[in-house]
Amino acid sequence: MIWTNWARNVSAEPARQEQPASEEELSDAVRRAVKDGHTVRAVGAGHSFMPAAATDGVQLNLDHLDALHRVERDPDTGHALVTVGAGMRLHQLNRILAERGLAMQNLGDIDRQSVAGAISTGTHGTGARFGGLATRVRALTVVGPDGDVVRAAPTERHDLFEASRLGLGATGVLSTVTVEAVPAFDLYAVEEPWPLDRVFEELDDLVAGNDHFEFYWFPATRRALTLRNTRVDAGVSAGSGLAHGMRKAVGACRSFLDEEVLSNALFGTVNRIATLVPAATPTLNAISARALSARRYTAPSHHVFCTHRRVRFREMEYAVPRAAVVGVLNQLDAWQRATGENVPFPVEVRFAPADDVWLSTAYGRDTAYVAVHQYWRLPYARYFDAAEQIFTAAGGRPHWGKMHTRDADYLAGQYRRFEDFRRAREAADPQGVFANPYTERVFAI
Numbered sequence: 328m329i330w331t332n333w334a335r336n337v338s339a340e341p342a343r344q345e346q347p348a349s350e351e352e353l354s355d356a357v358r359r360a361v362k363d364g365h366t367v368r369a370v371g372a373g374h375s376f377m378p379a380a381a382t383d384g385v386q387l388n389l390d391h392l393d394a395l396h397r398v399e400r401d402p403d404t405g406h407a408l409v410t411v412g413a414g415m416r417l418h419q420l421n422r423i424l425a426e427r428g429l430a431m432q433n434l435g436d437i438d439r440q441s442v443a444g445a446i447s448t449g450t451h452g453t454g455a456r457f458g459g460l461a462t463r464v465r466a467l468t469v470v471g472p473d474g475d476v477v478r479a480a481p482t483e484r485h486d487l488f489e490a491s492r493l494g495l496g497a498t499g500v501l502s503t504v505t506v507e508a509v510p511a512f513d514l515y516a517v518e519e520p521w522p523l524d525r526v527f528e529e530l531d532d533l534v535a536g537n538d539h540f541e542f543y544w545f546p547a548t549r550r551a552l553t554l555r556n557t558r559v560d561a562g563v564s565a566g567s568g569l570a571h572g573m574r575k576a577v578g579a580c581r582s583f584l585d586e587e588v589l590s591n592a593l594f595g596t597v598n599r600i601a602t603l604v605p606a607a608t609p610t611l612n613a614i615s616a617r618a619l620s621a622r623r624y625t626a627p628s629h630h631v632f633c634t635h636r637r638v639r640f641r642e643m644e645y646a647v648p649r650a651a652v653v654g655v656l657n658q659l660d661a662w663q664r665a666t667g668e669n670v671p672f673p674v675e676v677r678f679a680p681a682d683d684v685w686l687s688t689a690y691g692r693d694t695a696y697v698a699v700h701q702y703w704r705l706p707y708a709r710y711f712d713a714a715e716q717i718f719t720a721a722g723g724r725p726h727w728g729k730m731h732t733r734d735a736d737y738l739a740g741q742y743r744r745f746e747d748f749r750r751a752r753e754a755a756d757p758q759g760v761f762a763n764p765y766t767e768r769v770f771a772i
Contacts, residue, residue: 330386332373334641335703339381348391350468350476350502357500358474360385361760368763369500371414371441375448375728376642378765379495387500389414389441395423396503405510408465413443413501421629429508433457433539434632443501448728449493449688451696452632453677454539461493461684466505469498472760476502489685489744490751495727497766498755514539514556514631519621523549527653534678543673544656546663547609552673556631598638598702601671608669640672643711643730644698645723646688652676652695658717659699668710672700685744688724698729735771
C-alpha cells in the first residue's frame with residue numbers, strides 16, 4: 328500500500344501495515360517485524376510535515392489504541408493523572424476530559440493528531456507560563472525492539488522517559504501515555520486586528536499580560552490579527568454583563584462563522600485565486616487583514632485553543648529566542664517585499680516559557696515560535712529556504728514535525744542534552760529497529 332501524510336508532501340510504501348488493537352497485539356507486531364528483518368515506525372494522524380512515520384518496513388497504525396485506561400485525581404489540587412492509549416486523537420482526549428470536569432493546561436491549534444504523535448514531535452500552544460504537551464507527560468509505556476513493554480516515568484527509567492516523551496518514536500512504540508490534566512476552565516478570548524508596528528511596540532506587555540497571546544501577520548502588509556486569551560473558571564462570565572450561557576452561544580456562532588465560513592471556505596477561495604493570479608496576492612492579503620473584525624467571547628478552553636483547518640498547506644516552524652522575534656519578522660517582511668514572493672498564508676507567531684524536556688524546542692530559553700505556511704498547490708521551496716536562513720541565523724530550532732533541512736550536526740549545537748538523548752536511544756534500540764531516514768538524519772543513528 329502507499330501511505331501519504333495529511334499535507335500530501337510525504338509518501339511511503341511499507342512492506343506491510345498493521346493495526347494492533349491491544350498492547351499485546353502491538354508487542355506481537357513488533358516481534359514479528361524484527362523476526363522478518365523489518366524496521367518499525369508508528370503512525371497516527373499523519374499530520375507531520377516531515378517523514379517521521381515513513382518507512383519501507385512495518386508501519387504500525389495506532390488508531391485502535393485509543394482507550395481511556397484510568398483517571399487518578401488529587402483531591403487537594405483537583406489535578407488528575409489521565410492514562411490513555413497512545414493512538415487516541417487529541418479531540419477525543421479533550422472530550423473525555425471535559426466530561427470529567429478536566430482539561431489540558433495548554434493545547435496547540437490543531438486537535439487531529441494522536442496523543443503519541445503530538446508529544447513525540449513537540450506540539451505546543453502559546454502562553455508565556457504554559458509549556459508544550461510533552462511538559463505535561465507524567466509516565467508512558469514503551470514497546471521496545473524485543474516486544475517487551477517498559478514503563479517509564481521521572482523516577483522510573485528516567486533517561487528512557489526523557490528520550491521517549493519527545494523523541495520521534497526513536498526509542499520504541501508508545502503504547503500508553505499518562506498526562507497531567509487540570510480542572511476545566513474557560514477562556515475569555517479577545518481577537519482584534521492591529522497594526523503590526525503596534526504589536527511590536529507592545530509585545531512585551533502582550534506576552535506577559537495575557538495568559539495566552541499569539542498573532543497572525545499577513546505578508547505584504549503591516550497588519551496582524553491578535554489573539555489574547557484569559558483563563559477564567561468554567562461557567563464564570565468574564566468581560567461583560569452578558570449571561571454566560573448566551574456568551575457561549577454567541578461565541579459558538581462566531582466561531583462557526585469565522586472558522587467554517589471565513590477561515591476555511593473563504594480562505595480556500597483566496598488561496599485558489601492567489602494560485603491562479605499571483606499578482607493579486609498583496610491585494611488579497613490587504614483585504615483579508617482589513618476585513619477581520621474584532622470579537623470577544625468566552626468558551627471552554629479546548630474550543631478556543633483548537634480550530635478546524637480544512638485548507639491544506641505546508642508548514643515550517645522554528646523556535647527562536649524570545650528577544651529575537653521582532654528582528655526575525657522584519658527580515659521576513661523585507662525579503663518578501665524585495666522578492667514579491669507569492670505568500671497568501673499569514674505567518675503565525677506564538678510564545679512559550681523555557682522548559683527542561685531534553686529535545687523540546689523551548690529547552691532552557693524563553694521562546695517565540697514563527698511558523699510560515701504555504702498553500703499546498705503553490706511552490707514553497709524558495710520561501711521556506713529564505714525563512715530557514717533567517718531562523719537559523721537567529722539560533723532557531725526547527726519544530727520536529729514540520730518542514731526543515733537541519734541535520735544532527737546542527738541540532739547537536741542547539742540542545743544541551745542532545746548526547747544524553749542519543750545515549751538513551753542507543754540503549755533502548757541498539758539495532759535501530761525504530762529508525763528511518765528522517766531519524767537517521769536528525770539523530771545520526
